[in-house]
Structures are given as C-alpha cells and as structure tokens.
Amino acid sequence: MIDILMPRLSDTMTEGAIAAWHKKPGDAVAPGDVLVEIETDKALMEQEAYEAGVLAEILVAEGENVAIGTPIARLDDGSGEDAPVAAAAPAAPAPQAASASTSAPASASPERRPASPLVRKIARERGLDLATIPGTGPGGRIVRADLDAVPVAPAVDPVRTQEQPPADAPAPAPAPAPADRIPFDGIRRAIASRLTESATTVPTFTVTASADVGGLLGLRAELNAAAGDGTRISVNDLLVRAVALALRQHPGVNASYSAADGGATLLHRRVNVGIAVASPAGLVVPVVPDADRASVSTISAVARRLVEKAADRTLSAAELADGTFTVSNLGMHGVEHFTAIINPPQGAILAVGAARDELALLDGEIVSRTRMRLTITADHRIIDGALAAQFLATLVSLLEHPLRVIA
C-alpha cells in the first residue's frame, strides 16, 4: 500500500482542496496518469501518479480541504511491500477488497490515536488525554505543535463550557436575517487570509497623485492604429511598463519587509509586476516577470495571456509567484480613485483610477485635460512617505512623457 499525500505545489501552500478525482477506487493507475485535480491558494493543478497500482481508497472527498502531507488516497501496488522512501507507513493493516464499509477505522482500538513518540512523552508528563486533542500531522497524527494550543493544566471543564451556558447568560440573540451561504473555495480562502494578514499586520499609508495622460492615450491610439494587425496595447500595458521603469529608479519601493535578525529591507533585484485580475474565482495576481526589461508589446502579449489563463483558472503556480509590486487598475469601471491592500510580502501596491476629462487652469485659461489618479499604498516599515512621493513623481513624469515609456 502506498499513501498518496496532499502534495506541496507551491512554497506558500499550506493546504489544498480536492477539486475532482479523475480515478475511482478499483481503477488501475499507471505512472503519469492524472489522479486528481487539486485547488491550492493560487491555482488549480493536476496531480499525476508516481507509482503504478490500483486506487484502493479515496480518503479525502471532492470539495474537502486538508493540510499538505495528509494522505488523500491509498494505492495498492500489489507488491505487499512497504512503500520505500516517502510513505509515512501506516501501521494499520491494508483492508482487503472484500470490505468496503466505511464506518469503522482500520485500527482495532478506537481510543489509540496516532501521536508521535514526543507527543506521548509530553502527554504523560502533563497528564494530557490525547483523545481530546486534534492531530494535524499526516493521517491525523498528533504532533508537538498540536500540544502548544493545549493549556498545561486544564482550567475549565471543556464539556461544561461548551454545552451549558452560565445561569445568568443573556437570552440567546434573535435568529439572524436569512442569508445564502456560499462556502469559500481555496482562492477565496487565500484572499481572506492573506489580506487579513496584510491589513492587520502591515502599517500602511497612502499617497495620491494625478497624471495628465492625454499624451499617453494619444500615443496608445497611434500605436494601435500603426499595428493594424488587431494587436491592441492597453492603457494598463503602458502603466505596467511605466511602473517598472519607476521601480527601477526607486529600488526602495521594489522591496519587501523581513522580520528576520532584527528586521531588514529586502531590495529585489528583479522587477516583477503583478497585475490584479478579477477572475471568475476571485482576485488573482499573475506576474509579468522582468517588466523593466520587456517592451510594451511583450508586456501586452504576456498580460493578455495571463488574463486569459486567469479566466480559465489555468494559471500555474510559477505564473503567480515572485511578484515584487502590484498594479491594481479599476479605471475600466470608471472609478475615480481608490486605495488597495498590499499583497504580502510585497512592500507596496498601486491603485489606478479612470482617465477622466477635467477642467484645469493653464496659464489662467480654463482648458480640458485628461487626468488619471494614482494611489500608492506602502508598507511604512520599509518605505517612507517621501520615497513614495518621489516614486509617484517619477511615475507621473513618465506617464506625461509617454515616449520615455516606450523608449
């Protein structure tokens, strides 16, 4: 028997959801067969079988979410041998084909919970009952980290506190207004946890500037007319390029905070600009790598492909990794300006509003100008207000002299 474990598909992945099983119990499996589709915090990925055999048992059903390293299925390799290197060798005997009943666990004594030897030793010392402690290790094994949540001496009777409200408890709150519950999928869960982490742990400030983008829009129209082959450069493509050039000029903004060893600013050597995309599953931020070294037409082609893949939910982990700064553009929705939340571990994000015609005073004359508002949200631990302002000034200057963007 070989345990198939929830794989680690990206460096930030801590858990994954089973999107779809491609094999069912009893199916023969050859190395390279797609076994299962797994939804991570970033993408939907196919997982292939590494070993040949027969899928004996599915341990995690579609839609369920488990930690990496958790067994999700068992493969009967027919050898009767223990799995070689990787398997976390389950102690339970392999069930024979006859019984497919689901209720009883394989272990004969239900009170015997899998726990590491270290956990058993600590439990003896502290007088803990392992039956009451949830295990988060492979196969539900209780590991030391699970004990950290348990108080050394149980101060309260958990059954009592759970089931019996105190005598003077207020009357139960009225039933909430009816609502339809839409459970989070992996991407929504990742958005919720990452942005909560960002908004609650990162001290931020925002700086807004506006750019006169009349020239930029004119240049874009010229470029698109000249191409003539249907390829269209978007305002966002030009923005990504301009942002990348401004980041190159202000490396302190192309940076991340590190808490290690008393704190540090990590200046990234590459300029990889993430673009916030509203996909059917929610917000995703695919990355245009080395945008400071790419031409606008290259950025445009890369961005178009990323947006299409976001729509199909086929973005790979690599396409979502290693961003150093993010551009979030809601201009197409007519938004005047907004602020964005930093995408950790990046140090800043730029929120871009719509290009709008406005009246302006030029040498005492009232003239019409097309202006766009740009708001940077920055991590104040590593970026000060003056630096953010200088970055915006560089960006505004680039956008107002658009030939420098495409030069």
Next chain:
Amino acid sequence: MSRISYRQALQDALRSEMLRDDDVFLIGEEIGLFEGSYKITAGMLDEFGPKRVRDTPIAEEGFTGAAIGAAMLGLRPVVEIMTINFSLLALDQIVNHAAKIYGMFGGQTRVPLVIRTPGGGGQQLGATHSQNIELYYAFVPGMKVVAPSTPADAKALMLAAIRDDDPVLVLENLALYNTVGEVPDDDEPAEIGRAAVTRAGTDITVVAYSRMATVALEVAERLAEEGIDVEVVDLRSLRPLDRDTVIASVRKTNCAVVLEDDWLTYGIGAEIAATISDGAFDWLDAPVRRVAMAEVPLPYAKPLETAALPSADDAVTAIRETLDAVARRH
C-alpha cells in the same frame, strides 16, 4: 592555518607521518613512479625512496595481505587501494585477517594497518567503479572506518588512522579531492569515533558523512534563507559510530533526515535511523527520513547518473516534508 585542498591535506598527513616514524611506509598500485591515480602520493617516491613507497602489481589481495603481515611484525603500512571498488578483491584479507587476527589469536599481535581508498560516484566511471561500499567494512567488528568530509578532517583523521594500532579504512571521496578549506598546520590527530556538529540548528537534524556532509551544509545554508534552522551532524567515523552525538541532536530538534551516497536498503542511514529509534524515540515528532542513491547499478550516461545520485534538491524535499509533518511549516 593554511587554505589547502583535501588532496593536499591527505598528502601532508602521509608525509609528516613518514618523517615522524620510520616504520610508516606506503604500498599500492601506481603510487610511486606514476605518483598515484589521484596524485595523493605525488613526490613521495623521490623523497622517501622505493623501500618506503612500494609500487605493486595489480593484485589487491596480494599486496593487502603483504601489508597485513608487515603490520603484524611491527611496521605501519598505509595501503592505497585505487578506488574502494577494487577493495572487493582484497575483501578476504581485510575481513578475515586484518579485522580478526588481534581477537582470534589472544591479542598476540595488533594490526596497525591503514587502507586509504576513495569512494564516490558522479564521475562517469560506470557501475563497477562508482560504488559506495564503505558499509561492507563498517559492518565488521575489528575494523575502524573513518570518512572525512573536509580538508581539516582529511588530515586529522589520516594522522589518527596511521597512529592507531588497529586496522583503519580511510574513506576518501573522488568529488572531494579538489575541495579547499582551512587546515591546522600542526599535526594534531582527530579522535576516531567522534562525530561533529558542523552547523548548530534547532529545527531539524541532518546526519551525513563524506561528500553528503558537504551537501548537508549547502542545503542548510539554502534553507536558512527561509528561516529553517538545520543542524548538521557529520559522522566522520562509521565504526566506531558516535551514537551519542546523533541522539543528543535529535533530542534537541525532534526530527531527522539522513543523507547518504550509498544505497538505501541496509545502508548507513538505516543504522542511523535505528540509533535514533533506540536513543531518541520519545523525542521524535516525525519518522526519520533517508535520502540515498537509487537502487540500481549506477548508470554511465550522465543524465541517468545524475538522476540516480542523491542531490541537494532531494535533501531539501525530504527536509521540507519532514517539517511539514511536524506542522512547522515554512
């Protein structure tokens, strides 16, 4: 301190022992005129003459047996076996004579023999010339087996081996000969049977020896950038095995990965895993993992050879998965 190569450190140790003790002599194939297949004995014939630097026919059993006899009668021979693969031809002499004579004959004579021989794959030498079979000798009571991973240890363990009154196999490594490091200028021998914590850490213990001990340090530095604190134990001696250092480390970190260049099944890693189970069972938070060579005769073709040998990436994966299992996620 001098910055010298592993090769130079071995040669320095041989030379200073030859100068210190007239009973020390070198014997083996091509070590004199040709100066050794890997040039460890370069210049020795000129300096010490053919009586103390003896070229032999291609006859491992014969010259190893001759050296054992010389050792029994009071000399201190240092045998070069060109690579550990050829030691198989002398297996009976080593296992049944060198290792047993002292015990079998009531302690009448000791056998102060040194066998120097490199192991290691990855040089496209084919399946029969790329093996890591030090285990065969570490298995035998009566033998000592040391496996230096650094130039400093190469010198200190070679000095110790020559001064030891029992047969010692010094496992060198083809991939380490050109590595460079700080080596003390004095002739202070190491203590045979003592492992070294070559990097202190708190998250996980990585146990290794010879080439893989250098891979372990490289991997530890890589993972340190992500905040994973790896402790590296370099065994240095396979017999006697310093079980206490391994156990003390695992009692601190609560999990371990063993890296070895030999095959997985019945390998050194299995002995380390058993040692940890004996001495640190109640401190283990995850099963001990082993990273070893694929269980095949090592292929000649470069891509296949590379794929079969354990790599730093394999080690990183095993370490990450072990830390995942104890929910110390990074």
